[in-house]
Amino acid sequence: AQEGDLKGKTILITTGPTYEKIDPVRFIGNYSSGKMGFALADECASRGARVLLVTGPVQRTTRYPMAERRDVESAAQMYEAATSLFPQADAAILCAAVADYTPEHVADEKIKREKTGNMTLALKPTQDIAAALGRMKADSTERKVLVGFALETHNEQQNAEDKLKRKNLDFIVLNSLNDKGAGFRYDTNKVTIIDAEGRREYPLKTKDEVAVDIVDRLAEVLNQ
Ligand code: C5P
Numbered sequence: 337a338q339e340g341d342l343k344g345k346t347i348l349i350t351t352g353p354t355y356e357k358i359d360p361v362r363f364i365g366n367y368s369s370g371k372m373g374f375a376l377a378d379e380c381a382s383r384g385a386r387v388l389l390v391t392g393p394v395q396r397t398t399r400y401p402m403a404e405r406r407d408v409e410s411a412a413q414m415y416e417a418a419t420s421l422f423p424q425a426d427a428a429i430l431c432a433a434v435a436d437y438t439p440e441h442v443a444d445e446k447i448k449r450e451k452t453g454n455m456t457l458a459l460k461p462t463q464d465i466a467a468a469l470g471r472m473k474a475d476s477t478e479r480k481v482l483v484g485f486a487l488e489t490h491n492e493q494q495n496a497e498d499k500l501k502r503k504n505l506d507f508i509v510l511n512s513l514n515d516k517g518a519g520f521r522y523d524t525n526k527v528t529i530i531d532a533e534g535r536r537e538y539p540l541k542t543k544d545e546v547a548v549d550i551v552d553r554l555a556e557v558l559n560q
Contacts, residue, residue, distance in 0.1 A: 352392030470504030
């Protein structure tokens with residue numbers, strides 16, 4: 337970690353889960369706590385970056401002041417916020433656990449229990465924020481660095497490499513659900529950073545310490 341090595345840089349971070357509304361009282365969500373993204377936001381801010389934080393629903397505050405914080409709920413709202421902020425960013429770290437599907441229709445009234453039988457909810461795909469920023473990066477005249485996350489249960493290495501290419505990322509942080517203490521809700525994480533050149537495995541650490549490793553790598557890429 338280098339003091340002030342991100343001075344003059346604007347970094348967009350997405351974090352947290354998304355909530356996809358089913359009816360006025362229900363949603364589809366996930367277990368993302370936002371811990372990793374908030375740790376990254378504070379690490380970037382502590383090293384002098386201007387941080388633009390877009391977060392899904394979490395009860396969390398940063399220790400450092402953010403240049404901007406947008407609290408959103410759905411994947412569609414997160415897409416709006418992230419794509420509108422990315423033009424002013426030098427880099428983006430996409431840490432959010434964005435829903436892949438959202439209900440096709442949101443019911444105006446609370447859906448009632450059927451008297452008998454099962455019930456089916458029609459879902460449609462959401463937009464991939466990382467892929468959209470990957471296209472914006474390709475079209476931009478300024479250099480932009482894109483960092484993604486991958487949480488896999490199987491074929492982790494191959495899936496992560498596919499995502500790196502498909503989403504036009506500079507590097508991807510792989511955390512495996514197979515590692516004890518890593519991922520959702522834990523205070524610790526065990527990551528592998530993968531780029532076009534190769535991979536580097538890190539030991540199990542607190543999310544604050546993992547944030548230092550990831551931001552070290554980001555600063556290296558940004559300043560090279
Ligand atoms: O394809 P998958 O969801 O596994 O990719 C994970 C990466 O893509 C993460 O960096 C995540 O934040 C990002 N992502 C996104 N928008 C989506 C889905 C994933 O930004 N709709």
